[in-house]
Amino acid sequence: MHFFLRVFIECPQGALLYIDLPVSKKYFIIIGLLLISCVHEPGSVCSYAIHIKPIIATRCAVSGCHGQGSSLGDFTIDSVLKARADMGLVRRNVFELKIMPPASATPLTDDEKQRLKCWLDNGAPQD
Numbered sequence: 001m002h003f004f005l006r007v008f009i010e011c012p013q014g015a016l017l018y019i020d021l022p023v024s025k026k027y028f029i030i031i032g033l034l035l036i037s038c039v040h041e042p043g044s045v046c047s048y049a050i051h052i053k054p055i056i057a058t059r060c061a062v063s064g065c066h067g068q069g070s071s072l073g074d075f076t077i078d079s080v081l082k083a084r085a086d087m088g089l090v091r092r093n094v095f096e097l098k099i100m101p102p103a104s105a106t107p108l109t110d111d112e113k114q115r116l117k118c119w120l121d122n123g124a125p126q127d
Helices: 025-038 048-059 078-086 089-096 110-121
Strands: 002-010 016-024
Touching: 048 078, 048 110, 078 089, 089 110
Parallel strands: none
Antiparallel strands: 002 016
16 A cells, blocks of 8 residues: 655745655555654744753844844844844745845754754744
């Protein structure tokens, strides 16, 4: 018996494509467990203090970027980041325009992007 795994692919133009892949029951279960363990779904817990603040502190709130006293926005002040998130600027600059972090900086890892997206999808709570 085979199951089908539907894989969704988001194209740069915004179109969503999908492919149905046949897989055995054993691999279907393994793939499902792996996907569940690594994806942050809307409604899942994304703690600002545990998941987001460390990313901001090491990737954004640094000298020359959004560090203390920065005219670009001081992300060492939690309320400044929260205001930018609430206005949609964080989502736009990181995920849509992809201008943050800048090309001269180390890119965010997939895990960091997932955590930020989870946090933003849940209203950017500050716990």
